[in-house]
Amino acid sequence: MFVGHGVAAFAxxxxxxxxREIDSHRALxxxxxxxxxxxxxxxxxLYGPLGLLNGVSGVFDATDAFWSTGNVVHRGPTHSLVFAGTAAxxxxxxxxxxxxxxxAATVLVGLSAVATATGGSVAGAVTVLFGIGGLVITQFAARRGLSSGAVLATALVGLVTHPFGDLFTGEPxxxxxxFDVPVVTERVALAADPTxxxxxAFGIELATLWLGLVVYLRLTGRASRPQIDRKAVLGLSYAGAAVALPAPTLEAxxxxxxxxxxxxxxxxxxxxLLSRQxxxxxxxxxxxxGLGAVTAAALSYLVVYLAVL
Structure with missing residues (x-):
C-alpha cells in the first residue's frame, strides 16, 4: 500500500x-x-529498521522484526486527520x-510537541520528520511555480486520503x-476468509495502479489505453502457487x-532496457x-484458490 497511497492521490x-481542463503540464x-x-x-x-539491530535469521524474520518495531508508532500522529489539516x-x-x-514552523513544532506529550518521544520524532518531509515537498512544489493555494489543496488531498487506504490492510x-475519539475500531473486512x-485488498491496490497509469497517459497526451506486450500472459503460470504455497493472510x-x-x-x-538504452x-x-503480468498472476491464483477451497 505504500505505493498505492501516492498513486491514488495522483490519480x-x-x-x-x-x-476542469487545466493545462496538462500543470495538471501533471x-x-x-x-x-x-x-x-x-x-x-x-522509518522507526522500523531499528528492529533489525538485534539480529535476524532470514528475510521473513527481518520483515517480522521490521513491522513489529515500526508498528509502535505507525498509523499514529502522521495518519491523523487533525494533524493532516493542520500540517497542510x-x-x-x-x-x-x-x-x-x-x-508554519511554529505550528509544526507545536504538532511535534503534542505528539511527544501524548505519544512519547518516538511519536514526537516521527512527527518532526513528517514536518520536515512536508516542507521539502512544499519547496519542490514552489520551484515548479505552484501557489500556496495549490500546495494547500494537494497537501489536503494527499494527507487526508492516506489513512483511509489503510482500512483494508491493518489496524485502523x-x-x-x-483526541481519544474512536472513529473506526476494526479493519474493514472484504471477506470472511482471510486469504x-x-x-x-491486493485487487484494490492493482485497480489503483491501473487507474494511476491511465491518468498518467491522459496527462502526458498518450493513448488512454496502455499498451501491454503479450508476454504479460506469463503471469498465468502463477496459478500453481495456490497449491504450492501456504494460503496467505495479512498476517503472513x-x-x-x-x-x-x-x-x-x-x-x-x-x-x-536490457541493453541499458x-x-x-x-x-x-x-x-x-509488468502490471498486466501481476494482474494475470493474481486472477489465476484466485481462480485456483476458489477451485480448491
Missing part, C-alpha cells in the same frame, strides 16, 4: 484537473505533488511568505489523534507478495506489461 488530482505537476504528500504519512515507518495549512503558509514561514489509523480478504503475506510481485519484472525485459525504453509500456 484523483489528475482526473479532477483533466475534468499538481498530481505529482499530491502523490508525494500522500506518501508522507508513512515516514513514521502550515505547508501552505510556508509557501506564502517569510512571515508565513515563521508561523487513529483518525482524530491526539480472500488479502486477495481483495510475505511469500505471496514477494513471489507475485516478481512477475512485474516481466515488463522490464524490454530489449532497450534507458532513453529508448517505452516506460509506460513496460509498466503496463
Amino acid at each position: 484523483l488530482v489528475g482526473a479532477v484537473a483533466l475534468s 505537476q499538481l498530481a505529482i505533488v499530491a502523490g508525494l504528500f500522500a506518501t508522507l504519512p508513512d515516514i513514521d515507518i 495549512a502550515a505547508f501552505s503558509l510556508w509557501r506564502r511568505s517569510s512571515a508565513g514561514r515563521v508561523v 489509523p487513529v483518525f482524530l489523534y491526539p 480472500l480478504h488479502l486477495l481483495g 503475506s510475505y511469500q505471496f507478495v514477494f513471489t507475485i510481485l516478481a512477475f512485474g519484472v516481466i515488463g522490464a525485459t524490454q530489449r532497450q 534507458l532513453r529508448a525504453v517505452d516506460w509506460p509500456r513496460a509498466c503496463a506489461t
Whole structure:
C-alpha cells in the first residue's frame, strides 16, 4: 500500500484537473505533488529498521522484526486527520511568505510537541520528520511555480486520503489523534476468509495502479489505453502457487507478495532496457506489461484458490 497511497492521490488530482481542463503540464505537476504528500504519512515507518539491530535469521524474520518495531508508532500522529489539516495549512503558509514561514514552523513544532506529550518521544520524532518531509515537498512544489493555494489543496488531498487506504490492510489509523475519539475500531473486512480478504485488498491496490497509469497517459497526451506486450500472459503460470504455497493472510503475506510481485519484472525485459538504452525504453509500456503480468498472476491464483477451497 505504500505505493498505492501516492498513486491514488495522483490519480484523483489528475482526473479532477483533466475534468476542469487545466493545462496538462500543470495538471501533471499538481498530481505529482499530491502523490508525494500522500506518501508522507508513512515516514513514521522509518522507526522500523531499528528492529533489525538485534539480529535476524532470514528475510521473513527481518520483515517480522521490521513491522513489529515500526508498528509502535505507525498509523499514529502522521495518519491523523487533525494533524493532516493542520500540517497542510502550515505547508501552505510556508509557501506564502517569510512571515508565513515563521508561523508554519511554529505550528509544526507545536504538532511535534503534542505528539511527544501524548505519544512519547518516538511519536514526537516521527512527527518532526513528517514536518520536515512536508516542507521539502512544499519547496519542490514552489520551484515548479505552484501557489500556496495549490500546495494547500494537494497537501489536503494527499494527507487526508492516506489513512483511509489503510482500512483494508491493518489496524485502523487513529483518525482524530491526539483526541481519544474512536472513529473506526476494526479493519474493514472484504471477506470472511482471510486469504480472500488479502486477495481483495491486493485487487484494490492493482485497480489503483491501473487507474494511476491511465491518468498518467491522459496527462502526458498518450493513448488512454496502455499498451501491454503479450508476454504479460506469463503471469498465468502463477496459478500453481495456490497449491504450492501456504494460503496467505495479512498476517503472513510475505511469500505471496514477494513471489507475485516478481512477475512485474516481466515488463522490464524490454530489449532497450536490457541493453541499458534507458532513453529508448517505452516506460509506460513496460509498466503496463509488468502490471498486466501481476494482474494475470493474481486472477489465476484466485481462480485456483476458489477451485480448491
